[in-house]
Amino acid sequence: MQGQVAGDDAGGGSSRRRESLVRGPIIVGAGPSGLAVAATLSQHGVPFTVLERSDGIADLWTNRTYDRLRLHLPKVFCELPHARFPADFPTYPTKHDFLRYLRSYAARFGVSPLFGRTVTRARYDADASLWRVTAVSSSSSAADGGGVTTTTETEYASPWLVVASGENAEVVVPTVKGREMFAGEVLHSSAYRSGERFKGMRVLVVGCGNSGMEMCLDLCEHGAMPFMSVRSGVHVLPREMFGASTFGIAMKLLRWLPIKLVDRLLLLIARMVLGNTERHGLKRPKLGPLEIKNITGKSPVLDVGAWSFIKSGNIKIVPEVESFTGGNGVRFVDGNKMAFDAVIFATGYRSNVPFWLKDDGDLFTEDGTAKQAAGQPSGGDWWRGPNGLYRVGFSGRGLLGAGADALRAAADIAGRWQAEVAAAGGAKIVSSSSV
Secondary structure, three states: OOOOOOEEOOOOOOEEEEEEEEOEEEEEEOHHHHHHHHHHHOOOOOEEEEEEEOOOOOHHHHOOOOOOOOOOHHHHHOOOOOOOOOOOOOOOEEEEHHHHHHHHHHOOOOOOOOOEEEEEEEEEEEEEEEEEEEEEEEEEEEOOOOOEEEEEEEEEEOEEEOOOOOOOOOOOOOOOHHHHHEEEEEEEHOOOOOHHHHHHEEEEEEOOHHHHHHHHHHHHHOOOHHHHHHHHOOOEEEEEOEEHHHHHHHHHOOOOOHHHHHHHHHHHHHHHOOHHHHHHOOOOOOOOOHHHHHHOOOOOOOEOOHHHHHHHHHOEEOOEEEEEEEOOEEOOOOOOOOEEEEEEEEOOOOOOOHHHHHHOOOOOOOOOEOOOOOOOOOOOOOOOOOOOEEEEEOOOOHHHHHHHHHHHHHHHHHHHHHHHHHHHOOOOOEEEEOO
């Protein structure tokens, strides 16, 4: 049930401002988390308004992922609430499979986001007991033979705000001395699609997470010569153990055993399957993979084929980058220098919440990561903040965690919505003040 939005234009020409009437909560973000909240609200009969800065759903998956990407976990662990993956999908769906699933999901539950709305500010108006969310949109039109761009600033208001913009909203590119002197190509992994155009080239991939490892594999398979820069320790685990998903095995073991013991078992089996990763330059951290995931949210690498190329020497491990040296040179922290045709930063993403969310109720840190407890006791409702504020998709538990958060947040909002509708005699419309 899409929320009703009404507005009055003020001004014209190159810019204008609007005020809107919003029914139900405001959801920021139309990725999997935002869709899951909206779909669950729809099941509860609660209207909603979804604001999305891009021109379509799941912008990260649509526009910033490489072609060969597949879900790293079996599909059963990646389903959103109320809808299974189609039976004919493979165990590890491709990104195109996943996008098809998400588009079908949005259509099934009547989720029609307002696209091209970049949220620039969200603040809580204590006097009116409303969240006031400012979003900017642009449109172009022909006038007198030339293009005219009109920018519209709209304020939406609601008693409830759901932050579902994700942990991966903005790319992270480290500052490296001398980068401006590098003569080769430099790009972030979000701009990488395929290794085909790098055939015959020496490519340095900075970062050894799942994306970095898989891009190195892709480069190898397309005839490039990849080098992977590793700054710190990393846990590499086989994607499957004894014919079953490593993640699924871990989840079952955690029901009965403490996390440290499960980590020991996983690492023992990984050594049996993969061998000693440290012999090939991949030192394991002191803490186990699940313990690190639990503390930092950083996932272990689930190998999909790169490890065999590392052992054969087709993917070479090099130290952390110290600087670019001019021309095609790169200097590493051990003092050695090498030449590369291209450098790809597989250095991840970060949240952009601190840039626009005010009055965050102590749900987020200064760098936009979630505070796991958020002032709540262990096991409390950490997804819920004060004044009708919710966060979905920030648990560090992937799609499975986002779905669980969405179910809880939507149920909580639905209870409040129904209570207010009953109190208002069936009418529930919230209007924003003039902007």
